[in-house]
Amino acid sequence: MKKIVYVIGTLGCGGAEKQTLMLADLVREKGYRSTLFVLEAQGDLLSEAERLGIPVHDGGYVSTAPRARKLMQLMRALVRLWRLLRNERPLVVHGVLPLTNVMAAFAGRAAAVPLVVTSRRALNTHQERVPGWRFADKLGFFLSDVVIANSNAVKADTLRREGGVPEKIRVIHNGIDFSAFHVAAIVRNQVRSELGLPEAAPVLITVANLIPYKGHSELLRALALVQKEYPEVRLLVVGEDRGIEPALKAEAARLRIGQRVLWLGPRSDVPRLLAAADLYVSASHEEGFSNSLLEALAAGKTVVATRVGGNTEMLEEGALGYLVEPGSPSSLADAIRLALPEALLHRERPEQAKKVIERYSPQRMVEQYLEIYAAADGG
16 A cells, blocks of 8 residues: 655644645545644644544644743654654655644655655745744755645745755645535525625625734725725624734724624634625735635635735736735725625626636646655656
């Protein structure tokens, strides 16, 4: 049996985690045996991995431990990973996010794994925030046989910051299971009723965890400007609070739009919420290749997004949506005002949805990964 060990930090409900679990599941249909090594074996997707029958190995890391203890835990986790690779003898070890990229590359080389794959799933701005990360990323790049970038923008950013061999980087766009996004139009009114939204009100939606770089503050200021022309407008904010929700709510109150914003937290029914909304907005300052934006396109929504990372690539330079520069509430408001009439007139865009679903299917993504994995098996 051909084996692959995927190495990731947690199994929370983030885009990278969902993509990794999907990939680990689908490659089994092609004759591979998948195993997950999780640095900290916690998160909502842990039960999903168990349901799918994918073995999960815990690295023993505890993110809430004191710093000195965490360093020891990381060293212990690296040894555990090396031992797992020595015992399993996989054809491939595949790291996913910055820290586990380095661990997978180092342990993979030490355990003589035939193919070491690492991933770049976002612009490498963490190198600016944390000293030492640029060196760590360069080390992981050097030790890898193949580096997967999920957009051409991420590939270009990696080469600009770190140099390296361009041929080592392969671009594979995210694949999404879009089956849940074929939601009947009747759901629109049901969800609006549940949320207390007026039937005729223009409704915007953004799906992003509440992190400063996701641009929620600019979106609120843009909403305050849009409200002057669309006094009944509403905004649905979907995503887990990462510490800034109180400040955002205070800002909404200061802008006098507090009653226009619904803070929904993390939700498992995003397709239903998209059906209830008219326009999807992403105000992010940085993106690799946004799953949430991709899902909105697949749901047939008109979208407004910032011209960052893979957004430009996904929206085909504006052919599939409205692009604006990041960090400008006035530009974002202008784009929203321009997009809303179209969004209200065409609540669903089936041709757009069909194009996106065909281009970013899980099957297409998996086939591209399998071409890379096959190199370890002499394929």
